[in-house]
Amino acid sequence: MKKADLLVKNAIIITMDPARHVIHSGYLSVVADTIESVGQGDPPHISASKEIDAKGGMVLPGLINCHTHASMTLFRGLADDLPLMDWLEHYIFPVESRMDAHFVKVGALLACAEMIMSGTTTFCDMYLFEDQVAEAASEAGMRALVGEVLYDFDSPNYGPVEKGLEYTEQLIQQWNNHPLISVAVEPHSLFTCGPELLKKAGELSKKHAVPLIVHLAETEAEVDEVKSKYGKGPVEHLESLGLLDSNLIASHCVHLTGQDMEKLASAGVRVAHNPESNMKLASGVAPVPEMIKAGIAVGLGTDGCASNNNLDMLAEMDSAAKLHKLHHMDPTAMDALSVLEMATIKAAEVLGMEELIGSIEPGKKADFIVIDTNRPHLVPLYNPYSHLVYAASGHDVVHAVIDGHMVMEGGELRTLDLSQLIASAQEQAKRVRAWVGAAKRK
Numbered sequence: 001m002k003k004a005d006l007l008v009k010n011a012i013i014i015t016m017d018p019a020r021h022v023i024h025s026g027y028l029s030v031v032a033d034t035i036e037s038v039g040q041g042d043p044p045h046i047s048a049s050k051e052i053d054a055k056g057g058m059v060l061p062g063l064i065n066c067h068t069h070a071s072m073t074l075f076r077g078l079a080d081d082l083p084l085m086d087w088l089e090h091y092i093f094p095v096e097s098r099m100d101a102h103f104v105k106v107g108a109l110l111a112c113a114e115m116i117m118s119g120t121t122t123f124c125d126m127y128l129f130e131d132q133v134a135e136a137a138s139e140a141g142m143r144a145l146v147g148e149v150l151y152d153f154d155s156p157n158y159g160p161v162e163k164g165l166e167y168t169e170q171l172i173q174q175w176n177n178h179p180l181i182s183v184a185v186e187p188h189s190l191f192t193c194g195p196e197l198l199k200k201a202g203e204l205s206k207k208h209a210v211p212l213i214v215h216l217a218e219t220e221a222e223v224d225e226v227k228s229k230y231g232k233g234p235v236e237h238l239e240s241l242g243l244l245d246s247n248l249i250a251s252h253c254v255h256l257t258g259q260d261m262e263k264l265a266s267a268g269v270r271v272a273h274n275p276e277s278n279m280k281l282a283s284g285v286a287p288v289p290e291m292i293k294a295g296i297a298v299g300l301g302t303d304g305c306a307s308n309n310n311l312d313m314l315a316e317m318d319s320a321a322k323l324h325k326l327h328h329m330d331p332t333a334m335d336a337l338s339v340l341e342m343a344t345i346k347a348a349e350v351l352g353m354e355e356l357i358g359s360i361e362p363g364k365k366a367d368f369i370v371i372d373t374n375r376p377h378l379v380p381l382y383n384p385y386s387h388l389v390y391a392a393s394g395h396d397v398v399h400a401v402i403d404g405h406m407v408m409e410g411g412e413l414r415t416l417d418l419s420q421l422i423a424s425a426q427e428q429a430k431r432v433r434a435w436v437g438a439a440k441r442k
């Protein structure tokens, strides 16, 4: 009799392994933080200290959110449907200039609760006071790639930008050996970071062999600004700075030329696609089918809650599929499996974690979720990929396991006190209302 720490049985297992096997009436076992076995039928000779009956539901790799600003959960619904500059100048900037470490921590914990409860087990974050986001993810038991946002103006966290590079280096050293948290160097964008800062950020990321993450070609205005300042487009600008390589993760990439895509593909740059944010801010449609065809690894992200307004990756998958179908006026432009890949195995590749997570295979980390399919909107079930992308939502996730730990069981969070967290978020919202009011009176 083999011993396991956790055994899941009676499940449809969406493995996302290289052959994309789907195992009906399947089981999987976990020893410590690792998937030990995956198979069909009754689990043979395994005695586990904990068993989960999936009741015929779907088990899939935990979803991976390739781009977010977790603490912006506290700005959810604060101001919508406004022109970009009005939204930034009257709401986002006044609030971000006043917030502190505690605010960021509460927002990040709220985000972790929301992400776990809607099936996300790993996220990639960019924000201020990022040590608080790392702390929050660690407390929630989530896997995260985090980085302090860097730009040429002073930050309410670290002050002048030179301190930002030092702060980032400290973060890297502090979290280096953590089982769940890793750190990236994250200059905000090409319009908030001059060539000097971008180069220094690139050097720091190479020194510590960590990813470099930047918002890239998100809006037409950005492309125009970069062109008028530097005489070339955003992708060529990064190329001229020597930053276009496989170390780079670029978020958005909405406004690319065919030549840009060739450059990104041959350099091995990875891309985070955020369809709902791009739609809500009317930024445009990223050429995702074209990027995939060019051989670029593309993963899915939600972006922050101010421009989404939730962190539900199942909903994001639905939007991604439909956006590209409509844009191309072709229902075959983006199929359900391709979209699920962008939230699992391809997303893992984007974050450089494909050896660890993104699929359900023996030897990989035990990061997976269980979806209850005994619900009216998920019956009957002919095609699991179709249900995951077009019918399910984050509310259908009942169990979540990260690094072998059950972080949610039967819809109940195991790592965070949800009612206390909601009360803290309401307290922080009072501060936000006061900050916005003060900015308007000015």
Ligand SMILES: [Zn+2]
Binding pocket: 067, 068, 069, 215, 251, 303, 304
């Ligand atoms: Zn963003």
